[in-house]
Amino acid sequence: MKPLSLKALSALFISLAINSLVSAEDGYRLWLRYESIQKQEILDSYLSNIGTVDIAQKDLNPTLRVAADELQKGLSGLLGSGERSNKSRLLIGTASQNPKIAKILEKQNTNFDQKDEYLVFADSKSKQTTIVITGSSDQAVLYGVFAFLRHLQTHQPIEGLSLRSAPRVENRILNHWDNLTRTIERSMSGASLWNWFDLPYYIEPYYIDYARACASVGINGTVLTNVNANSTVLHPQFIEKVAALADTFRPYGIRVYLTARFSAPIELGGLDSADPLDPVVIKWWNDKVAEIYEYVPDFGGFLVKANSEGQPGPQKYGRDHADGANMLADALAPHGGIVMWRAFVYDFEIKEDRHKQAYTEFTNLDGRFRENAIVQTKNGAIDFMPREPYHPLFGATPETTQALELQITQEYLGGDVHLAYLAPMWREVLNADTFAQGKGSTVAKVIDGSVFSHKNTTFAGVSNAGNERNWTGHPIAASNWYAFGRLAWDHTLSSEQIADEWIRMTFNNQSEVVDTIANIMLASHQTVVDYSMPLGLHHIMAEGHHYGPGPWFDQGRPDWTSVYYHRADEAGIGFDRTESGTNALGQYFPERVAKWSDPEQIDERYLLWFHHVSWDFEMDSGETLWNELCLTYQRGVNDVAKWIQEWDGLSGKIDAQRHARVAAMLIRQHADAIFWKDACLSYFQTFSKRPYPKSITPPENDLEHYKNFKLYHVPGHPAEQW
């Protein structure tokens, strides 16, 4: 019984072949490969239009230095050894730093009024092109360089070059759920990037490449530690290490933040209490924050998870979230820092639908938070499910800024194994109309401050990067790091455009390659939903490790079971969150409630999120709910099978190494999709007691097989001990 031998042997020879290749496309360079342009006419055009880089030496600070360095790196890679025009020129810098640029901008009457606004344009006059990369700040110039290089990497023409953009959101921050032990919670990308033990003595070269990748998509902040926090990071031994990272990232415009464990005054300070109103505690935090700013003068601030899933918090002392947040905010304010206080709180002791608790808690506190204390809210009210309707909190706190927290790491979408491009998922949230101030009050507009004139606007993304050579495990998963940055910068960008950019930069510009990969990517989120938690189903994953199905799970704390969420019974399935149920729906604005109250009217993608409906409920397609459920699961499985074929067709058109890895993962994803389908349908059938539609492949095994299946050592699961 050695079914693997042949498979492994072919994998081996593929690997051998890969190893023989001279060029290493191992994913390390992400979307910043700068491979020499092969298309002759494009290369020729670039060579004649892109001349010598002219960077004034006056006031060349670290940011302008890295900007020049990146430009040099990009151009020498893309243009290779081709001869560049000696008539054309490329000016880079700010007006205040480069007089030639000042002159050009003055003539154009161009003024900048937004932070980090870049401007890149080309001016052609009789075979001499002047390209200018400038902006409202040195940081903007760096962003302009990346925008220009993106333009070239995606083979856009110099003629008519005009890129002007400023970020719509102020803080565009990665959240690394990294532990000081170098394990990463809920990640499958190897060890934490932060080689703490060798800091501050040794700066890994890849810290620089991390900073470049972030800066290239406008990410300007990074929280280095897990929200399930460890107070040791606030010890000087670690602040010193944090400072070394901060110094490394600073030229790239990236500020560092830390998670603050609320009980640090006790654990680290030896105090008896962590009461946010206790003067001794307040002083401790003030002193601690001041200490941090001595090491890191532009420290961003704290991210806090408190009174949630066992994390310590102000409630132990009879205080509320605003009390806790404000104490930290007051400590940070004199230094220009912010506190991001997570709204992800729920407690089964509170006898209310989990879905409702954060809204109840934080709307009650609206108006209580300091200006530099913002509330960080997940995109939906449960927990990063493959699909969630937008969080009812968005738009419901007129006086409190909320950060949008997205999860880049695929905790619930197949880890580093399943291909899933998440921009469409995030676009769905951003496009959603909260109706907070009438029609058009989209989540995007709430978050970017337009609806309520909020300050400290913030996008946060739980990072999927680790010390794996290709950073993200699955090669396609890097697209989500890219997409997060692009959307945080400009939430109006389409999923299609972002995918198109990323594919061209990461692979190549061949239309067959771009189209094939884009089609798979753009379909992938829905496909993952289809084979795992379709039609509004949610939280039916396996207990603990979250990888794979567990809709039968019913042990322990109810709001950590699966049955609590799908509520399948003989009558039907789904969670009644309308007036006849928990009325979590009622927390949304009236226009939204009106749209979703009726199971016949609601967008079917959210049906079972808000309604308990009969197995015979007629869907838009005319099928019964039960049939639709089965057909949807099957469609998800079939989609992955199609991708395997389509991906196969790319063999030889992209590099063998990354092709092989995705191919191997697709086989696993297909097997996992079948497992999801079979496990869930055999389980739900015990309630529906209806036959499977003829067109689906019935489960291969009986329900007990799926219930008994145990998956060992899923990476990133917090219970993973030594």
Place this chain on the structure above:
Amino acid sequence: MKPLSLKALSALFISLAINSLVSAEDGYRLWLRYESIQKQEILDSYLSNIGTVDIAQKDLNPTLRVAADELQKGLSGLLGSGERSNKSRLLIGTASQNPKIAKILEKQNTNFDQKDEYLVFADSKSKQTTIVITGSSDQAVLYGVFAFLRHLQTHQPIEGLSLRSAPRVENRILNHWDNLTRTIERSMSGASLWNWFDLPYYIEPYYIDYARACASVGINGTVLTNVNANSTVLHPQFIEKVAALADTFRPYGIRVYLTARFSAPIELGGLDSADPLDPVVIKWWNDKVAEIYEYVPDFGGFLVKANSEGQPGPQKYGRDHADGANMLADALAPHGGIVMWRAFVYDFEIKEDRHKQAYTEFTNLDGRFRENAIVQTKNGAIDFMPREPYHPLFGATPETTQALELQITQEYLGGDVHLAYLAPMWREVLNADTFAQGKGSTVAKVIDGSVFSHKNTTFAGVSNAGNERNWTGHPIAASNWYAFGRLAWDHTLSSEQIADEWIRMTFNNQSEVVDTIANIMLASHQTVVDYSMPLGLHHIMAEGHHYGPGPWFDQGRPDWTSVYYHRADEAGIGFDRTESGTNALGQYFPERVAKWSDPEQIDERYLLWFHHVSWDFEMDSGETLWNELCLTYQRGVNDVAKWIQEWDGLSGKIDAQRHARVAAMLIRQHADAIFWKDACLSYFQTFSKRPYPKSITPPENDLEHYKNFKLYHVPGHPAEQW
């Protein structure tokens, strides 16, 4: 207070400069870089002597295929695009597979009588050179290819080329203390290499490079899991993954082994007992082993740590180590596997010097073990201290094969931070005369089977490789992986020769580079001993994490304290292991006892290991012991300072990236050496009450400072939880 800013900023710009470099010398390619030869006369000679590779296509199995592939890789790298002679030819293969080779060997009357014996020679006739790479097996041919490429990498001449070698020891095995959670015990090299979750679907290309590195130094086995074992690896879900790794390594001649948790029948099998004499338990293991062999037909066997430091074992059932080992050996014997049963057992309940316990236990069992059950013994009787006298067990079990277990990972020698080349340490053990069968019964000869005609001779090395890009953290630490393999193959090789080979292959052949690095490397082990545990001191490191000093530690179980080992008091210091003390010395053979009984006669490097001597004891140098101790610590510190200067001088002569990393680590090593000196001397002075010699730099701080210092999150420490 930002003392780091300047340091970090310069580190940053160094990193930036590194990033700008086209060629990546990040250490990934280890000693198999195959960089094109720059020295023209050598290149010319090679080009005229190395012709077309002639490999007969008949019977080209995977091993010959990888041999040919490696040869191709090596030659195209080393010889570049230079034109190779079309008159010369290079034949590769075995006699049975390549008739041309058969003919040549027959003419020479060359026969092979040893396993894996390779033969590489050149035969020049009128400007036409025939080079032959052959051997007693396909595996030998692969080893011959690596030997040939080593020859070229170290710029040796083709004229007179004659390399013939067979391994002196049968099993040359790495032990990876890797957990299934991908953490590695006692390692600082990132995450475990084994990406379990993506196995068996995905074979990481670096698995191949791992196999190449191992095969290049003749390593032919690898234990994939931690000796603090996890029975889950024996579950089919994991055996399937193990099989994929085995399939990947097989062509390189590397067999896989696993650690077997003795209680697996209970944890995995649901049995009530793990009694090795219980028929139900015996059957469970027999079935389990048979199952493993269905997946991995050449599975090597088990490595077991039992009844040691909390690991389960046969003693729970009133059985002994031989009972336990034999049960597993009987299960493995029909399939050709072995069990390696670790002698690292000690118990404070047993009121005997820890040093004596393994000897007592295992000499009592001599003769009881099956032929395929061998005892695996650390080089010394305590636990991989920077210096230990050889284990008294060596030579004391005439009827039982012992494996020599060395530690490549620097658990007690500074982790991935301190530069320490360990071949001299290992040579010291190998050269040591046990006197088991009179003079000349060296440890090497005991281990290689010469003294007692033992079978299944084995070298085991606790691996220092992890998923860090350069595998071993500190660039120089890779030399120990290399040295382990070279010594396991041929324990007569000198530390100097091994270092010379490694430096030339890893860096370059410039004599200034080779000499400088070799001098540092060859001195390094003694230097680490000098600044941490000199003159026979041992086990005085910090509690728990083992990084840094803790000679004052006296809490909890005595044989886990420091005071138990140094026994400093007002009279003197050292552990009396002679007749007047615990008489651990008495366990050695009489000739050894005679040499070491007298503190005046004993090799001073072991003085305090066996003797408690007065602070005024006169050393060979004429100094008192106290003074010698101080001067030795200071010498260690001074040596590291010298290396910093010497290493600086290599700037520009080797690649910037690796130069920078070693430079940064040397600064840390120097600071750590000072800390060791200051902590230990200020502590020991409380006993000696004597002044420091004038020529040393006294401790910068008082003893309390060192006692209070706490190092957080040392990687690899088993208590490191989430």
